[in-house]
Amino acid sequence: MTLMAGNILEGTVVNITNFGAFVEIEGKTGLVHISEVADSFVKDIRQHLTEQDKVKVKVISIDDNGKISLSIKQASVPKRTVKPVEIDWASENKKSTNNHNTAGFEDIMSRFLKDSEERLQDVKKNQDFKSRNGKKS
The missing domain is CATH 1.20.5 (Single alpha-helices involved in coiled-coils or other helix-helix interfaces)
Incomplete structure (x- = not known):
């Protein structure tokens, strides 16, 4: 599969920093920013990920320099929506x-x-x- 924005792929966490995690997908490395790790606020990324973890990521963008932006939270299955209660x-x-x-x-x-x-x-x-x-x- 070619690397394109919108694709959901499986990758391996290769490095963790204070601002995000670097994930290897299809022989290339992209960054999952700390704000794209989980739906809730993430203070310490190491509480959510460790190196060598297999994760599903969504390719958010690939810029002209080849930098790949990834998201774990956007790759997860969307939460089930709750049907509103109808009141007479x-x-x-x-x-x-x-x-x-x-x-x-x-x-x-x-x-x-x-x-x-x-x-x-x-x-x-x-x-x-x-x-x-x-x-x-």
Whole structure:
């Protein structure tokens, strides 16, 4: 198989550095950057790979100088997608209106309004008291 971008091949890890791993494929060496090793964050590449490991890699690119960029995470089988749950919102709305939550909400609102009115009256009385006492000084 010729070396082309998009191909998935098996290679051997020949060297590991802090920034990635060099993998030999078809007699040539390419680099798997540390960000292309796994789906999750990789702090230490040596926790994921060791020299002489056989790995599947995807050829990301080959530049004009012959440098080969590889990816292990893109070569892995894509994760299964989860089908979203379908919700019948019409029946959900009927359930919530049939509950006594609306009466509870109205009670809460009426108590809130009553408390707010009482507090507002207290504030007004306090301001009146301060303004009358301030003028006498």
